[in-house]
Amino acid sequence: MSTASVSLPAWINYGVIPLLNLVLAFFFSGLVVWAIGENPFEALQLLLIGALGRGEGIGFTLFYTTSFIFTGLSVAVAIHAGLFNIGSEGQAYLGGLGAALVALSLDHYVPWYVTMPFAVIGAALFGAACAAIPAWLQAKRGSHIVITTIMFNFIVSSLMNYVLVRLLIVPGKMAPETRTFLEGGQLPKLDWLIALFGGRLGAAPLNFSFLIALLMCFLVWVLIWRTKLGYEMRTLGISPSAASYAGIRYAKIVMITMLISGGLAGMMALNPVMGASARLQIEFVGGAGFVGIAVSLMGRNHPAGIILAALLFGILYQGGAELSFDMPRITRDMIVVIQGMVILFAGALEYMLRPAIVRLYQQVTGK
Amino acid sequence: MSLDSPKEPAIELVGIDKKFGAVHANRNINLTVAKGSIHGIIGENGAGKSTLMSILYGFYHADQGEIRIFGKPVAIRDSQTAIASGIGMVHQHFMLVENFTVLENVMLGAEGGQLLRKGVATARKELKRLEDDYGLEVDPDAVIEELPVGSQQRVEILKALYRGAEILILDEPTGVLTPAEADHLFKVLRVLRDQGKTIILITHKLREIMAITDTVSVMRRGEMVATRRTAETTVEELAELMVGRRVLLRVEKGGANPGKVLLSVRNLTVKDSRGVTMVDDVSFDVRAGEIVGIAGVAGNGQSELLEAIAGIRKPASGEIFIDGQPAAGIDPAGLRDLGLAHIPEDRHHMGLVLKFEEYENSILGYHRDERYGRGAMLDLDAIRKDAEEKIAKYDIRPPNARLRTANFSGGNQQKIVVAREIERDPKMLIIGQPTRGVDIGAIEFIHKRIIEMRDAGKAVLLVSVELDEIRSLSDRILVMFAGKVVGEKSGEAGEQTLGLMMAGIAA
Numbered sequence: 001m002s003t004a005s006v007s008l009p010a011w012i013n014y015g016v017i018p019l020l021n022l023v024l025a026f027f028f029s030g031l032v033v034w035a036i037g038e039n040p041f042e043a044l045q046l047l048l049i050g051a052l053g054r055g056e057g058i059g060f061t062l063f064y065t066t067s068f069i070f071t072g073l074s075v076a077v078a079i080h081a082g083l084f085n086i087g088s089e090g091q092a093y094l095g096g097l098g099a100a101l102v103a104l105s106l107d108h109y110v111p112w113y114v115t116m117p118f119a120v121i122g123a124a125l126f127g128a129a130c131a132a133i134p135a136w137l138q139a140k141r142g143s144h145i146v147i148t149t150i151m152f153n154f155i156v157s158s159l160m161n162y163v164l165v166r167l168l169i170v171p172g173k174m175a176p177e178t179r180t181f182l183e184g185g186q187l188p189k190l191d192w193l194i195a196l197f198g199g200r201l202g203a204a205p206l207n208f209s210f211l212i213a214l215l216m217c218f219l220v221w222v223l224i225w226r227t228k229l230g231y232e233m234r235t236l237g238i239s240p241s242a243a244s245y246a247g248i249r250y251a252k253i254v255m256i257t258m259l260i261s262g263g264l265a266g267m268m269a270l271n272p273v274m275g276a277s278a279r280l281q282i283e284f285v286g287g288a289g290f291v292g293i294a295v296s297l298m299g300r301n302h303p304a305g306i307i308l309a310a311l312l313f314g315i316l317y318q319g320g321a322e323l324s325f326d327m328p329r330i331t332r333d334m335i336v337v338i339q340g341m342v343i344l345f346a347g348a349l350e351y352m353l354r355p356a357i358v359r360l361y362q363q364v365t366g367k
Numbered sequence: 368m369s370l371d372s373p374k375e376p377a378i379e380l381v382g383i384d385k386k387f388g389a390v391h392a393n394r395n396i397n398l399t400v401a402k403g404s405i406h407g408i409i410g411e412n413g414a415g416k417s418t419l420m421s422i423l424y425g426f427y428h429a430d431q432g433e434i435r436i437f438g439k440p441v442a443i444r445d446s447q448t449a450i451a452s453g454i455g456m457v458h459q460h461f462m463l464v465e466n467f468t469v470l471e472n473v474m475l476g477a478e479g480g481q482l483l484r485k486g487v488a489t490a491r492k493e494l495k496r497l498e499d500d501y502g503l504e505v506d507p508d509a510v511i512e513e514l515p516v517g518s519q520q521r522v523e524i525l526k527a528l529y530r531g532a533e534i535l536i537l538d539e540p541t542g543v544l545t546p547a548e549a550d551h552l553f554k555v556l557r558v559l560r561d562q563g564k565t566i567i568l569i570t571h572k573l574r575e576i577m578a579i580t581d582t583v584s585v586m587r588r589g590e591m592v593a594t595r596r597t598a599e600t601t602v603e604e605l606a607e608l609m610v611g612r613r614v615l616l617r618v619e620k621g622g623a624n625p626g627k628v629l630l631s632v633r634n635l636t637v638k639d640s641r642g643v644t645m646v647d648d649v650s651f652d653v654r655a656g657e658i659v660g661i662a663g664v665a666g667n668g669q670s671e672l673l674e675a676i677a678g679i680r681k682p683a684s685g686e687i688f689i690d691g692q693p694a695a696g697i698d699p700a701g702l703r704d705l706g707l708a709h710i711p712e713d714r715h716h717m718g719l720v721l722k723f724e725e726y727e728n729s730i731l732g733y734h735r736d737e738r739y740g741r742g743a744m745l746d747l748d749a750i751r752k753d754a755e756e757k758i759a760k761y762d763i764r765p766p767n768a769r770l771r772t773a774n775f776s777g778g779n780q781q782k783i784v785v786a787r788e789i790e791r792d793p794k795m796l797i798i799g800q801p802t803r804g805v806d807i808g809a810i811e812f813i814h815k816r817i818i819e820m821r822d823a824g825k826a827v828l829l830v831s832v833e834l835d836e837i838r839s840l841s842d843r844i845l846v847m848f849a850g851k852v853v854g855e856k857s858g859e860a861g862e863q864t865l866g867l868m869m870a871g872i873a874a
Contacts, residue, residue: 007771227743231727231734238722244679245709245717246732247700 008361014300018346020353022312025345029338036334038327050322051315055199057322059190059206063276064288065307065314066206067092069213070268071292072310073220074127074261076301078145080224081257082237087134087149088265089289090156091127095266096273097163098126100178100280103273104168107185112208115185119274120212120267127266128259130156135258139251145258153289164282178280187275207275209267216264217303223260233257265289294343309346316342375438377402377534377565378423383432385418392418394589396432400534400582405556405566407576407597410586411609411778411806416569419586420536424456425449436534455527459539461519463511469522470494470507473529490529497528501558516665517548524555534565541575542803545664546834546866553579571806573602585609610808620818623842626655628688629795629826630676635685635695637671645671647850648685653795658817658827660841660858662834664869668850669830670712673799676828677709678702679717690794703732708788712799712830718784721773725763726754728772729787757786762812778809785813795826802836814840834862834869 030040051061071088078085085091102122106115134148164176187208194201224230236243236253243250272284291313298312299305320335345352376399383396392415400406410416421427423434425443434441436452443449449456463472470490479486494507505514505521514522520540527535537556541549556566556579568580576583577597584594585608593608630653637646646668653659663669674680676687678699687695689705699709711717719728730739730750739753740746754768761782763775772780781802788796801817802810817840821827831837837844841858846868854868 226745226747228734228740228745229743231730231745234723235720235731239716239720241713241716242718242720242731245677245699245711246734247678247698247703249698 008358012357012361014305017353017357018298020357021345021349022342024353025338025341028345029341032334032337032341033330036329038329043323043327043330046326047319047323048315049319050326051319054202055194055197056202056204057318058197058199059194059201059204060321061311061314061318062190062210063204063206063271063314064317065310066210066213066271066275067268067288068291068295068310068313069217069306070271071265071289072295072299072306073213073216073292073303074265074268074289075292075296076299076303076306077220077224077233077264078257078261079296079301080230080237081233081253082240083138083254083257083261084146085131085149085258085261085265086146086293087131087152087262087289088268088292089285089287090149090153091130091262091265092268092285092289093153093160093283094130094156095123095127095263096269096280096284097160098122098124098266099269099273100168100181103181103185104178107182110184112184112186112188116187116208116274119185119270123266123269124263125266127264127269128262130266131258131262132255135255135262138258139254157283161282164280168280176282181274181278185274186278187270189275205272205276207271209271209275212267212270214307216267217307220264221303229253229256265292291339294346298343298346312342313339375402376400376435377404377437378567379433379435379438380419380423381433381435383419383422383429383434385415385422385427385429391589393422393429396591398584398591398594400565400567402437402565403560403563404581405560405568405579407568407570407580407583408586409570409573409576409583409605409609411571411776411808414586414609414806415589416586417538418589420456420538420567420569423449424454424536450530450532453531453533455524455530455532455535457520457523457527457535457537457540459542461523463519463522465512466510468508468510469505469514469525472511472522473507473526475526477530493529494525497525500562501528501555503528503555515548517544517551520544520548520552521555532564534567535559536567536569538569539571540568541570541572542832545870546862547870549575573605576605577602587611606807610806618814618818618839620840621822623657623821625657625842626824628652629655629690630797630828631686631688632676633686633688635672635675635687636683637668637675637680638683639671644683645850646675646682649847649850649852650685651845651852651855653826653828655794655826656821656824657842658821658829658840660837660844661828661830661847662837662844662865662869663830663832663847665832667847667869669847670799672847673709673712673797673828673830676797677707677711699732700735703791703793706794708791708793708796710784710788710796710798710801712803714780714784719772719780721771723772724769725758725772725775725783726751726768728783729754729757729768731787733787733791757783757790760790761786776806777804778806781805781813782809785816789816789820793825795828796820797828797830799830800833801829801831802833834865838862838865 033040033043051057071092074088075085099119099122102119103115106118130152134145134152137143137148138145168178169176170179189201190206190208190210191201232248232253235246235248268288273280295306295309295313299309316339320338324330324332324335378400380396380398383393385393396419408416418427422429425445425448434443441452473494474486474490479489491507498504503521503525505518511519540552544552560566570576580597582594583597585592585605587609633650635646635649636644639645649672661669671680675682678697682695686693689707692705694702694705715721739750751768758766758768763779763782801813817827829840844856844858844860845852846854846865848869848871856865
């Protein structure tokens, strides 16, 4: 019997099911931890304390969360128009170049709050530029966006190697990175936010881009559900034939959507480049673009869900780092296994539990 | 419900009950079908016919009730048990592998062992026997996609018989057939019945019920409201039972009062995505205040013609004028601005986004209009208010603009489209299959609206595969065959004349 068509109340769809998936993911991760001879409960405790126990931990958690919100939004916007953008990683990387060029040119002359809007635009423009060619190829030539965006990740990676090693490197230094931005090119830390809750940020790099990320969540929500453009994107995403009937131009929407998606990915660079390290470093994205796919999937492509999912992955990243520090047998790779479990159960196996829950719900409600 | 019958029953349904969430799809259904008879089940869309048959074929499980096949209670868990109990189903949309041969399709799922050779030999022999016994001629080595629709349907019947079906369920079998093909199907069904098979025919066409069934049951809102011997009932009685009130079966309309030409098509040629010419050098005019119907068997270029006029498909050559202005190559949004409204053939894929809520669909294509929000924004309050007005005016049920469109019945979905297109007060309206899969009550309603549009001085172009619909609505009828307009008749043309033209025999 088919249960896919039965509609469940929102609190089950968006509350119970993700939670159960998460429990399953932690259960299997626990088995792995137990198999290598550590106590899974202790490990979970260490992970949670590491991520949420102190102000500094929270600062790191929210720092990672910020990056994942940007990339999650990037993936979600594309998905609403039926496009699977796997290129957020590369778009974020190129976005870093945009942000860095703005910071390098302005940091001598103006305070951060003047630099910031230009940096946001610069990062978004470079990210959008990186998405533009795959978008054009999809819109006009029908080359599949999944393939082209993946390939662009490699192209951008090589390009950035060249730019950093040959052009932007500080003369006489070995590290392929730009000079450190002056204060005019940095985003301020959010000490006050953590202080509000009585904690201390310490060395954690949580910065102003967290607030930009939250603002983008709101703007994406408005775009998708309150604008004519968002209506056209959703129509195209659900039913391309209905879109063509309605006179919605495929090529135009694909282009616009991918530019927005790439722009959001590009803005992710603000967080590590201008907020944390105050310079453009090689491979600074570190997989956040791919985590964005899981975040968007788990957050049901809705900004509110994306914030929660990004927070979860932030906790896993920060808590995982602490865990591998405290339990030597749990290496960095083990943390990747746990993250993989979460992606597997919350993302890929999203609908595994659904039929059973539908039946249970029907029995309980007597329908 | 049952009629006293001397023959033993093939199927007995006792107290079948099924709910989907809040929807009570089947309420305490009792039905007995005698062996060796043709039993019709009619009812409006959403009356629960398909659910009942899905329960019988194992797609759904009844919440309560018992199914007895040839007197024995059977628990039908899935379609395999249904097949094993001797039930075969011919779906409305064929379940055939298009690039397999007839033989391969018939064998599919019953290959008989790891190697094909033995199975092929048995299947070939069995097919020959079925052909001899029932007059089901199909070339076993023909590839499905090269067969006409009528033959494809015969393959579906063969598939069921090959699996030993004693009971055949046919779901809206004539929807895609020409009148001649339908007659042939009925001949086959009569032979099957005379050889002792039991046949259940689900349809919304009352004429078919009268023509072929022995007994008929009427469903309404999940209930079996009546069972009659076909010989003892009338079309009017059945229609009334289906809808629950008296219905007008014939459209009442006065004479046409044609004015100036609003739509003009000149030497239009349209190719499909493979480059095959689907519309071949077609020219015609539609005037204000008249309904021009395009008759033809599905697949003779009518769909492509409509899509070209609506701006969805680019014509290969030729011209289109709307109210004197060149319109070929303008996109659908631009054509709407010129005053063209389009009710598409396929509401599921074109006219509606089924996952959207009703109000979101009520603006599809017109969403850029300032009345639905200034500038780039959507004004949800205004849209919902507008949607609710249309819901009230067109009696769309349930009256809930926040309901997902997929959860409306076919007739109500079509009303959503019709309301959207007509309420914009266009200059001209092009309509494809206005009442496909729509229940009688809604058909009556939609036909009235179309006539009203004509009487208000709009030009209406109508494409339908339902010849009755074309004949009762149109002031002029163009017949399309193989991409060409092969003739023009007045709205009073006889069915036979048009039928021959549709088959490409007469002009």
